[in-house]
Amino acid sequence: MGRSPCCDKNTLKKGPWTPEEDAKLTHHIQMHGPGNWRTLPKIAGLERCGKSCRLRWTNYLRPDIKRGRFSFEEEETIIQLHSVLGNKWSAIAARLPGRTDNEIKNYWNTHIRKRLLRMGIDPVTHAPRLDLLDLSSLLVNSPQLNNLSNLICLQTIMNPEALRVALTLISPQNENQLLNYQNQHQHQFQNQAPSVIQPNQSSFDNIITQQIPSNNPTTSSFNNQSQSLQVDLSSSSPSENFGFDSVLSSTPLSSPAPPNTTSSAVGLTINGTTEDERESFCSNLLRFEIPEGFDYFDDFM
DNA sequence: AATTACGTCAACCGCTACTAT
DNA sequence: GATAGTAGCGGTTGACGTAAT
DSSP: OOOOOSOOGGGOOOSSOOHHHHHHHHHHHHHHOSOOTTTHHHHHTOOSOHHHHHHHIIIIIOTTOOOSOOOHHHHHHHHHHHHHHOSOHHHHHTTSTTOOHHHHHHHIIIIIHHHHHHTTBOTTTOSBOGGGOOHHHHHHHOGGGGOHHHHHHHHTTSOHHHHHHHHHHHOHHHHHHHHHHHHHTHHHHTTOOSSSOOTTSGGGGSOOEEEOOTTOHHHHTTOSSOOOOEEESSTTOHHHHHSHHHHHHHOSSOOOOOGGGGOOOOSOEETTEEHHHHHHHHHHHTEEOOOTTOOGGGGGO
């Protein structure tokens, strides 16, 4: 035999909490402290499940909860911690004083996640989503891409399999060329099985910059402003920011804002930080510049 | 002004690990 | 040791507000 049930679910109230219920719960916890959620509703005179009371207290009524918009530093911390911890919202919340796991989770899903996607960054892996690039339309619209050597530049930063498929769309001859090239440079590709670069991997500490030459028709064909498609995982010392130990020990809120976030971007200003600035900083956390007017990523979102 | 689409977030649901009986 | 309850977590939902048409 185990314990008796904590509550009668048939008589439980659900839905939004009323001010009266909030007052009862708050008063009870002020008098007796949090905990023992099983018996709390009955003692406090609430027709709620203890689980619901705990959630209401921890997510809304707790006096140390910080309400309002997330600051730039908080957002920075969330992104860094998420890159290390993943969807461990409670672990992330533990390093953000005054913020609840639920709040952080909501903010991630409604703001940060979308921003990363818009920037072409996979919000799960925090890596560029080049592996999802719509290469077929890109290649069809850019005959210059038949230049195999240019594609090899891309090869180093994207899933080889995706590139192989893309080449197949052009011609079998090119695919053979690529396979020959790959055979000759086997040692360069054999460790590239993952389709994306993992932020946590040891190579993250090294400078990983793949830059396509400015005279490269691959980029010039779809880019008039930015002369390079760059993946720079080390600028702004992300090895320090993303290193597991440093992230866990430096939080909460100890990471300084990167220098370039003081740019004079115009637009909506929230907490002293514009959306543009926030996006700019995100690109520094994992520097991945998407050329202006390059909208292929939108097709995947 | 009315309607529709979209964004936000509080609250619920279901699951797991832990604990009491 | 087996069983059942509790606490806590992450995913999802739905009500509400706002923007767009």
